[in-house]
Amino acid sequence: MKTPTLLPYRLTPATDAITRSTPKHQGSLxxxxxxxxxxxxxxxxxxxxxxxxxxxxxxAQLNTALDSMQTMTEEMNALRQQLSSYTSNQEVVTKLSELSIKNSAISEEISALKANYKCEMKVVNKN
Incomplete structure (x- = not known):
């Protein structure tokens, strides 16, 4: 390494302190x-x-966070599918409930018709 040439004036307070503390040794700077x-x-x-x-x-933390986000995205998509399926199932349940109510009403009508038919048959058989 090339030794710098010392100038007769102050460069900075730090170099001035070094030159004053070692005035006899130019190489010490x-x-x-x-x-x-x-x-x-x-x-x-x-x-x-x-x-x-x-x-x-x-x-490493960023990669872990990205992996977690990917996992959460996949889980959210799976939940959306389940919700869609659940909604579809709810629609089926609603239709089945409506059909069950209609079926009960029809069963009551059939029972009433059977009772009416039996009464009419008794009247016909008496005559």
Whole structure:
């Protein structure tokens, strides 16, 4: 790595503090910069690894959520089919109930006709 040339004036408060604390060693600024650069690189690498791990976990959560949504969609469609079938069955039950009522009315009419027929037969047989 190329050593930077030191300027006679202040670059920043941080570089000024470094140059004042080590005035006899011009190379110490470069060493300090290199050390800080390495520290920052290590910190950035750690942050990158942490972020990658977090992204991986979030992707897994997203996939789980998508799978759950797919399952719920399939269950909703199955429930719609059941509801449609139930509605159809309810219509059949309603029609059967109506037919049962009509059947009861017809049975009563038949019973009344039989009773009337028996009465008429008795009258005819007496004559």
């Amino acid at each position: 470069s060493e300090e910069s290199d050390r800080k650069c390495r520290e920052l690189c290590e910190e950035m690498s750690a942050l990158k690894a942490s972020n990658e791990s977090e992204v991986k976990a979030l992707k």
